[in-house]
Amino acid sequence: MNTHIVRSYDEDLKYLGNRLAAMGGHAERMVDEAVLALVNADAGLARKVIADDLFLDETQREIDDKAIVLIAKRQPMADDLREVVGAIRISADLERVGDLGKNIAKRVVAVTEGRQPLSLFRGLQALAELALNQLKDVLDVYASRSVERLVFMRDRDEQIDLMYTSLFRELLTYMMEDPRNITSCTHLLFCAKNIERIGDHATNIAETVYYVVTGEQMPIDRPKEDKSHKVVLTGEDVG
Amino acid sequence: MADTRRQEQTRRLLSLAAGRFANNRWMFGAGAAAVLGLASYAGAPKAPVFCALGFLVFAAFLAPNRPRGQRHAGQTAATDRGRLEGLSARSLAEAVGDPLIVFDRAGTAVHVNQAARSAFNATAPGLSLLMKFRAPEMQSAIERVRTGAVDNEVVDYTERVPIERVYRATVSAIGRGTGLNVVVFKDQSEARRIDRMRADFIANASHELRTPLASISGFVETLRGPARNDAVARDNFLQIMQNQTARMARLIDDLLSLSRLEMKPYLPPGATVDVRQVVESVIDSLAPLARESGVVVERNLGDQPLEARGDRDELFQVFENLLENACKYGQAGGRVVVSVEIAGGPAAEVAVTIRDFGPGIPEEHIPRVTERFYRVDVDNSRAQKGTGLGLAIVKHILTRHNGRLTIWSKPGEGAAFTVHLPAK
Structure with missing residues (x-):
């Protein structure tokens, strides 16, 4: 980072970055633990995740405040301005990721009341792994500023969407097979959707990071949709 | 004030003199005896004898109060220390096999050794450690060491994706007042992997082996009961049972090879x-x-x-x-x-x-x-x-x-x- 004549300016910028990193770490941890709680039916861990969300909310507000004060006081230009605006946007995305993680944790008890087949959780776990990988890579790029690594991320977002569509279909099948599955499968459906949203937020962060570092918008050719809205199952599919 | 300082100085000088005289007492005694003996034998005038005695006292006072062997050892230690001090911290860090990162008070990496570069994928100097290692425990450890709240702290650091890796990270300040800190990672993944492998293997194996096993035991029951004397059915059933056991064997092979892969540490670079x-x-x-x-x-x-x-x-x-x-x-x-x-x-x-x-x-x-x-x-x-x-x-x-x-x-x-x- 360039140095400014006023040293505390640098320190302010650095402080913003560090707070964002702390948020990122918490968000990653929350999603990971929420899925773990879901798979292992661990209500205690789920409660911890729900409590952890407070930190993200508070830190996001703090970052917002600090960023606004910084803009008012230092009147940043060019890359500094992008840095500050980027921090505001990334913190908003991370806060949403935390909310989605918290929402998964809240569903743990409802899902695990009726025991579901292991394969359902496996799919969910694989989906979560993809999303977490995406989030980790994006935040690593933010730390190292090596934006050329963002290119691969698009593929991965597409993978997440495909995987989500496939899970959606599978869950519908289970519901049609036995109506007693409907409660927990509906909750699982929301969990899957949440994870898919986390992947989208990671992609948003990637775009912000790209903009912060290069000053240009990431080209918009990403296929931003899953096909679950087209999935219709007939009785034959269930067999 | 001035009085006490002078008293202090005199006391220190006296104790130094006493120490040196005590160390060189034999030499001093022999010298004095020789001078006195010579003086009484030759009947020399008093002035040169006193001069000689004075010189002896002076020499005894100035002579270093350590024996030669000890002095020699001290010198070697000093040159060794010199060699150690001449050693660059960079080459020392490279020689360490565990991932090691030196960072400054702002939390920016100053030096990243080879092991850390390959373990954490392109962490160049200038990287902010707080941004790279975002796990909450790591954050607080780095924060507390860099602000000087504690001298060192040990935390567990886990990376879940893409491959699960578990480290015990020691964050500590280097020296006193250098403003530099170091974090060393010790790979603990092995133990975790063994645990995980055992649990996964049992879960997968029991789930997947149950189906063929159930069918085999069903056929055995039929063979001993209703199909006891039916040669055609017996042959048919035995064939199915053989297929099922072969499937179980393949399954176990594959499960073992997957588990073995998961056991291996992260692929070392180079090959x-x-x-x-x-x-x-x-x-x-x-x-x-x-x-x-x-x-x-x-x-x-x-x-x-x-x-x-x-x-x-x-x-x-x-x-x-x-x-x-x-x-x-x-x-x-x-x-x-x-x-x-x-x-x-x-x-x-x-x-x-x-x-x-x-x-x-x-x-x-x-x-x-x-x-x-x-x-x-x-x-x-x-x-x-x-x-x-x-x-x-x-x-x-x-x-x-x-x-x-x-x-x-x-x-x-x-x-x-x-x-x-x-x-x-």
């Missing part, structure tokens, strides 16, 4: 293989299977060696599993094309594509075929002696190699599995 040659030998070794299933394997390999980073045996297994799948499930197409190419772009990679012309994979299954025990078509997979683990093994190996697997398929036109490996 390179010629991908083209590996692919060639896989095709050769699977020639009998291809002939049996009536599939022609076409090679489109070029003639340049293509170096990639990786382990030969593991990559062999990757291509073997993929080609085996292509021969089995793409049997209807009658041919399989294996091609190798170098893909350009920001990071050069070797891409190996195995394309079959069979029925293809329905779109909704594509993202999930690498999950353990996920089968597109359960009956067909059983008929082809699949265990549901082949692609899971492929995916695991590629993740360890920093590689990727991409799958393209169109129903009715076949499927293409492409392995992307970072080029050397």
Whole structure:
């Protein structure tokens, strides 16, 4: 980072970055633990995740405040301005990721009341792994500023969407097979959707990071949709 | 004030003199005796004798109060210390086998050693540690050490994706007031992996082995009961039982090989293989299977060696599993094309594509075929002696190699599995 004549300016910028990193770490941890709680039916861990969300909310507000004060006081230009605006946007995305993680944790008890087949959780776990990988890579790029690594991320977002569509279909099948599955499968459906949203937020962060570092918008050719809205199952599919 | 200071000085001088005289008492005594003896023998005038005695006292006072051996040892220690001090911290850090990062008061990496660079994927100097290691425990440890609240702190640091790795990280301040701190990572993944492996193995094995086992015990019951004297049925049942036991054996083989892979530590950098040659030998070794299933394997390999980073045996297994799948499930197409190419772009990679012309994979299954025990078509997979683990093994190996697997398929036109490996 360039140095400014006023040293505390640098320190302010650095402080913003560090707070964002702390948020990122918490968000990653929350999603990971929420899925773990879901798979292992661990209500205690789920409660911890729900409590952890407070930190993200508070830190996001703090970052917002600090960023606004910084803009008012230092009147940043060019890359500094992008840095500050980027921090505001990334913190908003991370806060949403935390909310989605918290929402998964809240569903743990409802899902695990009726025991579901292991394969359902496996799919969910694989989906979560993809999303977490995406989030980790994006935040690593933010730390190292090596934006050329963002290119691969698009593929991965597409993978997440495909995987989500496939899970959606599978869950519908289970519901049609036995109506007693409907409660927990509906909750699982929301969990899957949440994870898919986390992947989208990671992609948003990637775009912000790209903009912060290069000053240009990431080209918009990403296929931003899953096909679950087209999935219709007939009785034959269930067999 | 001045008085006490002078008293202090005198006291210190006296104790120094006493110490030196005590050390050199024999030399001093002998010298004084010699001077006095000489003086009384020769009857010299008093003045030179007093001068000589005075000189002796002076010499005894100035002589260092350490014996020669001790002094010598002190000197060697000093030169050793000099050599150690001349040693650059950089080369010391490089010599450490564990990942090690030196960072300054602002939390910026000053030096990243080789082990850390390969373990954490391109952490260059100038990187903010707080941004790279975001786990909350790491954050607080780094924060507390860099602000000087504590001198050192030990925390567990876990990376879940892409491969689970567990470290015990020690964050500590270097020296006093240098403003530099160091974090050293000790890899603890092994122990965690063994635990995980045991749990996973039992869960998977018990789940998947139960089905064939149930069918075998059912047939045994029938054979001992109603079908006791029915020769045709007996033969038939025994055949089924044999198939089932063979399936169980394959399953156990695959589970073990997956578990073994998971046991191995993260792939060390350095080893390179010629991908083209590996692919060639896989095709050769699977020639009998291809002939049996009536599939022609076409090679489109070029003639340049293509170096990639990786382990030969593991990559062999990757291509073997993929080609085996292509021969089995793409049997209807009658041919399989294996091609190798170098893909350009920001990071050069070797891409190996195995394309079959069979029925293809329905779109909704594509993202999930690498999950353990996920089968597109359960009956067909059983008929082809699949265990549901082949692609899971492929995916695991590629993740360890920093590689990727991409799958393209169109129903009715076949499927293409492409392995992307970072080029050397």
